[in-house]
Amino acid sequence: MHLFEDAAMVEVVDEDDRPVPAGVWGASVLVTPFHNRLQPLIRYRLSDELRLSDERCPCGRPFRVLDGLKGRAEEYLTLPALEGGGTIDVTMFVFHIALLDLPASGQQVIQSGNELSIRLERHRGPMDEAAFIRQIESALHDAGARASRITIDHVDEIPRGPGGKVPRLVKRSEGAPESGSHGGPGSSPGAPTDTVAWIPG
Numbered sequence: 001m002h003l004f005e006d007a008a009m010v011e012v013v014d015e016d017d018r019p020v021p022a023g024v025w026g027a028s029v030l031v032t033p034f035h036n037r038l039q040p041l042i043r044y045r046l047s048d049e050l051r052l053s054d055e056r057c058p059c060g061r062p063f064r065v066l067d068g069l070k071g072r073a074e075e076y077l078t079l080p081a082l083e084g085g086g087t088i089d090v091t092m093f094v095f096h097i098a099l100l101d102l103p104a105s106g107q108q109v110i111q112s113g114n115e116l117s118i119r120l121e122r123h124r125g126p127m128d129e130a131a132f133i134r135q136i137e138s139a140l141h142d143a144g145a146r147a148s149r150i151t152i153d154h155v156d157e158i159p160r161g162p163g164g165k166v167p168r169l170v171k172r173s174e175g176a177p178e179s180g181s182h183g184g185p186g187s188s189p190g191a192p193t194d195t196v197a198w199i200p201g
């Protein structure tokens, strides 16, 4: 997949924050979004380990391309694969750069089955939602995955997790039928079961 280098400066760095060349695994990523003036971030650290490629993206965009990506286990979404009919694990990094570039006070991806809802807290200014959704679709496509639906949900507040951070990913098994039963003792039918993940740092 390519990096959204029109949305942010992306530095793949080693443990001493020195840039690593193509073909070498970085220890983390420093992201400086260009358009997020509400909450400017400078060299915001993401814990994803990336490896850049020397090659061009097949989609034709001029941005640098990743040939390797290791995210944190709890920051993976499982989505339908574009080919082969199975599923594919996609790390949250697919969304991070695009999300960090949005002038909102909080951003969150909610997965319900194969549908994704991008929750934006107090987003300021105009937003081309269709273009943003296309950007996410393109990133998923590059990662070999697709979502059956992507929507934007503007909210006043996203509930904070530990340390006051917004969980970046919520996996919601909403209304998922429990196999062979209608909910055992202690379960409340229809209540969403959330699994959440935080970006450290």
Ligand SMILES: [Zn+2]
Pocket: 001, 002, 057, 058, 059, 060, 061, 142
């Ligand atoms: Zn591309």
